[in-house]
Amino acid sequence: MAAQKDDFLISYLTLRRLIGYLGVLLPFLCWSVNALFNHINLLNNPLFVDESQSAVYIxxxxxxxxxxxxxxxxAGPLFIGVMTTVAIFLFCYKGYREREEDRFxxxxxxxxxTFAACCALGIVVFPTGSTDRITDNLYIFVTSELVGKIHLGFAAAFFFSMALMSIINFRRQPGKQLLKNVEGRLYLVCGWGIIVCLLLLLIKMVFADDKVWLWGHFVYILEVFMLLFFGISWLVKGKNIVTGFLLRKIDAVTSN
Structure with missing residues (x-):
């Protein structure tokens, strides 16, 4: 019985780590894969594509x-694959059962x-829109303004739910008190970090043109931060070796 419980615990920790790894790596994988394919001109290579059946890729x-x-x-297939995998992992994640004595x-x-998983799928099913012509579009369409707004709604809801997961669920312990040690404070930083980034994105959408901020990469940079906050919180919850080591170091410094 104890062995079965240990297997269950290990598989749960692994699931948390996988979710964290995917969150942290997604922006860098998309960037590097797209850069690699562009650099080697793969989609214009006759060994890879049938040029008689394909348009020239720019x-x-x-x-x-x-x-x-x-x-x-x-990098589109990679983006879709990672988001779908994250959605599946989140659907499979059950976590702790409801306990009446717990806070919230x-x-x-x-x-x-489950809500976050539905949002992750929504991000894929409703792709982002664009006010500019996308010259390196692998598809034959760009979504409408309405679908683009639906995409933004799902993305915001996904990140907000992950912020709640860090601020409340990951800090939950028996009773009304939430975790307040170094680990608990790290969850707070990650959760509130996501919310601050969401607010900055909202301000940008209302008051500024993205092309003026950080050479047009303002949204990407904030998304990277949100995914890092999201990924780190899941890695800490999954007892990752690196995050565990950092927590012990931080605890040692703050306790002296």
Whole structure:
């Protein structure tokens, strides 16, 4: 019986780590894969594509203004695959059962992760829109303004649910108190970091032109930060070796 419980625990920790790894790596994988394919001109290589059945592919910028823009690029299948995998992992994640004595007991792990999984799928099903012509578009369409707004809604809801997961669910312990040690404070930093980034994105959308901010990569940079916050919190919860080592070091420094 103890062995079965250990296997269950290990598989749960592995699931958390995988979610964290995918979150941290997604923006850098999309960028590097798109840059690699553009550099070697893969989609114009007759060994890879049938030139008689294909249009000439015109490579655009390696780095896009947002991670969602990679949907239309050579890294599109990777973006779709990672988001779908994250959705499946979140659907499979059950977490702790509802306990009446817990603070915010109704906000169960399963409720938050299922909602986040639906949002992750929504991000893929409703691709981002674009006010500019996408010259390196692998597809024959760009979504409408309405679908683009639906995409933004799913993306915001996904990140907000992950912020709640860090601020409340990952800090939950028996009773009304939430975790307040070094690990608990790290979850708070990750959760509130996501919310601050969301607010900055909202301010940018309302008051400024993205092309003026950080050479047109303002959205991408904030998305990278949000995914790092998201990924780190899941890696810490999954007892990752590196994050565990860093937590012990931080605890040692702050306790002296």
């Amino acid at each position: 490579a655009g910028a390696d780095l896009k203004s947002s991670i969602s823009r990679f949907y239309y690029t050579t 007991s109704w906000l169960t792990d399963k409720l938050v992760t």
